[in-house]
Amino acid sequence: MTIRSNMIILKPQMDPDTDIGGRLHRFPVTSHSAIVAARSDDLEVRQRAFETILTSYWKPAYKYIRLKWQASNEEAKDLTQGFFAIAIEKNYFARFDPTKASFQTYLRTCLDGFVANQKKSEQRLKRGGGTNTFALDFESAEEELNRHRVSDGITPDQYFYREWVRGLFTLAVEALRRSYDEKGRSVHFKLFEAYDLRDEQVTKLTYADLAREFSLNSIEVNNYLAAARRDFRRIVLDKLRETTGTEEEFQREARALLGIKIK
Amino acid sequence: MSKPLIGILLGAVLGAFDGLTAWFTPAVRDQLAGIVVSSTFKGIIAGIAIGFFARKFHSLPIGILFGLAVGAFLAYLTARFAVGGYYFEIMLPGSMVGLIVGFATQKYGKAPAVAHG
Amino acid sequence: MRWLSDNTIEHLRSITDDPDFSATKYKVVKEIARGGMGTVYLAEDIELGRQIAIKVLNTPELDSGLARRMVREAKIIARLEHPGIVPVHDVGTLPDGRVFYAMKFVRGSRLDEYAAQVDSIKDRLRKFQAVCDAVAFAHAHGVVHRDLKPQNIMIGSFGEVLVLDWGVAKLLPAASSEADTLILPGTNCDVRTDKPIDTAHGTVIGTPRYMSPEQSLGEVEQLDERSDIYSLGAVLYFLLTRQAPIERKTAGATGQSATTVSIQRPRELNSKISKAAEAICLKAMARSAADRYPSAVEMSADIGRLLDAEPVSAYRENTVERIGRWLGKNRFLVLLVLAYLLMRIFFILTAKR
Numbered sequence: 205m206t207i208r209s210n211m212i213i214l215k216p217q218m219d220p221d222t223d224i225g226g227r228l229h230r231f232p233v234t235s236h237s238a239i240v241a242a243r244s245d246d247l248e249v250r251q252r253a254f255e256t257i258l259t260s261y262w263k264p265a266y267k268y269i270r271l272k273w274q275a276s277n278e279e280a281k282d283l284t285q286g287f288f289a290i291a292i293e294k295n296y297f298a299r300f301d302p303t304k305a306s307f308q309t310y311l312r313t314c315l316d317g318f319v320a321n322q323k324k325s326e327q328r329l330k331r332g333g334g335t336n337t338f339a340l341d342f343e344s345a346e347e348e349l350n351r352h353r354v355s356d357g358i359t360p361d362q363y364f365y366r367e368w369v370r371g372l373f374t375l376a377v378e379a380l381r382r383s384y385d386e387k388g389r390s391v392h393f394k395l396f397e398a399y400d401l402r403d404e405q406v407t408k409l410t411y412a413d414l415a416r417e418f419s420l421n422s423i424e425v426n427n428y429l430a431a432a433r434r435d436f437r438r439i440v441l442d443k444l445r446e447t448t449g450t451e452e453e454f455q456r457e458a459r460a461l462l463g464i465k466i467k
Numbered sequence: 468m469s470k471p472l473i474g475i476l477l478g479a480v481l482g483a484f485d486g487l488t489a490w491f492t493p494a495v496r497d498q499l500a501g502i503v504v505s506s507t508f509k510g511i512i513a514g515i516a517i518g519f520f521a522r523k524f525h526s527l528p529i530g531i532l533f534g535l536a537v538g539a540f541l542a543y544l545t546a547r548f549a550v551g552g553y554y555f556e557i558m559l560p561g562s563m564v565g566l567i568v569g570f571a572t573q574k575y576g577k578a579p580a581v582a583h584g
Numbered sequence: 585m586r587w588l589s590d591n592t593i594e595h596l597r598s599i600t601d602d603p604d605f606s607a608t609k610y611k612v613v614k615e616i617a618r619g620g621m622g623t624v625y626l627a628e629d630i631e632l633g634r635q636i637a638i639k640v641l642n643t644p645e646l647d648s649g650l651a652r653r654m655v656r657e658a659k660i661i662a663r664l665e666h667p668g669i670v671p672v673h674d675v676g677t678l679p680d681g682r683v684f685y686a687m688k689f690v691r692g693s694r695l696d697e698y699a700a701q702v703d704s705i706k707d708r709l710r711k712f713q714a715v716c717d718a719v720a721f722a723h724a725h726g727v728v729h730r731d732l733k734p735q736n737i738m739i740g741s742f743g744e745v746l747v748l749d750w751g752v753a754k755l756l757p758a759a760s761s762e763a764d765t766l767i768l769p770g771t772n773c774d775v776r777t778d779k780p781i782d783t784a785h786g787t788v789i790g791t792p793r794y795m796s797p798e799q800s801l802g803e804v805e806q807l808d809e810r811s812d813i814y815s816l817g818a819v820l821y822f823l824l825t826r827q828a829p830i831e832r833k834t835a836g837a838t839g840q841s842a843t844t845v846s847i848q849r850p851r852e853l854n855s856k857i858s859k860a861a862e863a864i865c866l867k868a869m870a871r872s873a874a875d876r877y878p879s880a881v882e883m884s885a886d887i888g889r890l891l892d893a894e895p896v897s898a899y900r901e902n903t904v905e906r907i908g909r910w911l912g913k914n915r916f917l918v919l920l921v922l923a924y925l926l927m928r929i930f931f932i933l934t935a936k937r
Contacts, residue, residue, distance in 0.1 A: 351587075437601075481924075559931075563924045570916070
């Protein structure tokens with residue numbers, strides 16, 4: 205299968221102009237869901253929906269293919285791009301039925317089906333001479349895979365979910381940072397980064413430590429952190445809402461995402 | 468049913484029964500009618516006393532002890548004036564009857580309503 | 585972009601779910617339970633210095649059915665002031681938009697845990713009678729619980745009985761009013777609590793083993809107090825047998841296609857259960873609502889009679905059983921009279937010798 209030259213090139217949402225607030229306003233007012241927007245008759249709306257879905261899922265998909273299908277990095281790149289290309293071309297997302305499963309499960313099933321077919325088929329996916337159709341940062345994904353060991357005993361499905369959560373939170377952190385930068389509240393984000401994003405290997409700071417470092421008092425540290433966490437939560441839920449098809453699915457995924465341990 | 472009434476009825480029944488068992492003592496068989504009447508009367512007196520006690524004092528152990536004491540006392544008086552010196556044979560069952568009436572009047576029967584205000 | 589480690593992810597997941605009560609008089613101590621609609625936390629009322637339980641809606645949709653349902657739940661419980669119904673102290677909205685309500689924190693064990701620890705059937709029946717009384721009170725105020733089960737009943741550390749989780753309760757038509765509105769604190773959102781969160785026909789609400797046949801068929805319009813009576817019967821079944829009711833399907837006789845569904849009799853599981861207790865249980869769990877107790881008051885009265893060794897309305901005794909019950913109820917008196925008779929017989933026999 206070759207990538208058609210007339211395919212619209214989509215870029216994942218790393219563009220600072222397309223933050224969460226702006227994106228939401230461009231979806232139909234009846235729904236904040238990219239899944240629903242993927243069925244729209246409006247091409248522009250559909251395109252933005254595909255961008256959102258691609259942003260959320262390309263990295264987990266790539267890592268999943270590498271882990272479950274034992275594909276090499278080059279093979280996994282081709283398969284990831286090929287899958288999303290065909291999914292967009294044939295609009296797999298419009299066929300999603302939220303009553304049967306979550307969107308994640310649906311997408312992963314489609315991905316498995318695509319990869320299995322590719323492996324079986326004699327018509328292998330031909331690379332377009334090094335073209336990265338969707339401008340995806342596979343190098344960083346590969347670096348993450350190499351640097352951070354996969355936990356023992358984790359199934360591919362669990363891994364996919366975990367990577368999707370990681371991607372969701374990463375995007376939310378970035379959106380939070382941009383939002384606070386725009387509002388001139390970078391201290392809020394720095395506090396959040398210092399306290400809540402700190403690597404577990406580094407000694408945990410106390411509020412007193414943070415107060416000293418940022419020349420604030422403990423009450424301010426407490427309030428700024430509380431505000432940042434509130435905003436982070438709001439952004440996470442907004443992003444989650446984009447990648448769920450119905451209110452019920454959103455509620456279910458929100459419950460699963462927040463507060464309960466995953467492997 | 469009030470507690471004194473329970474005492475009277477139970478005392479009378481047990482007293483009568485107590486009296487009737489005198490038939491098994493040939494020496495006093497010919498006085499059976501009198502024994503039954505006096506025994507029944509004794510039971511009624513015991514029942515009244517124990518019943519009114521239960522009306523006033525609500526305590527199962529004390530009610531039983533009071534019944535035992537009343538039964539024993541009345542049985543003693545009977546044995547004192549009876550012919551033959553059947554103290555043990557009269558006092559023990561008599562005390563037991565008092566005990567039973569004491570228990571029954573404490574456990575059953577309507578206590579008087581407590582006046583308010 | 586910054587790479588987030590697994591531990592950081594877990595930390596973020598837990599802190600973003602933590603409710604922010606900084607603008608309220610409550611301080612969260614720990615999470616107690618997590619359910620479909622919301623999460624319950626143990627918290628401290630800083631002003632009054634007491635521990636309370638706070639239920640927080642999982643997601644911050646002010647205009648969603650869930651938010652309305654939760655406020656409605658709080659309102660229903662708040663109007664039911666009874667020692668057997670957990671009192672609601674407060675309802676509000678968190679800064680992040682999540683609705684919450686604060687209620688009494690009950691220290692103790694659930695009824696199923698209690699039943700596992702307590703061997704005395706009489707003690708279990710006393711607790712059950714208290715449940716009936718609480719439910720009767722709710723019915724008298726036009727509220728049907730719809731999800732009665734051992735897991736929704738708490739036994740406090742002083743033996744008090746509390747019925748919890750009124751989240752799917754139904755207001756009977758007479759109890760609703762047009763004036764029933766509530767402005768959610770901190771919002772301009774008018775949450776009309778009787779607007780249709782109400783369940784559509786065909787919707788099944790409740791817990792399978794404890795729900796009435798009409799409830800399991802989704803016959804929402806037919807649900808009234810007698811559905812709760814069925815559930816009470818199922819709870820009684822559990823208390824008597826320590827098992828949830830077991831259904832038995834019997835194939836119809838030749839020529840009949842229908843399968844009869846019946847409940848396995850409690851005495852088949854535990855022969856120590858009295859016939860009267862079994863009869864009360866099975867009457868409450870009659871498949872037809874018309875055959876059940878008409879009210880929780882009557883069911884409670886029958887339980888009271890059972891505990892007092894009096895005849896119950898659900899069971900017709902024969903003479904032998906009546907005598908046996910009387911003897912059992914008055915066994916001490918009977919023993920005294922027997923002792924007296926034995927003594928008399930002894931004197932008679934020794935006198936003859």
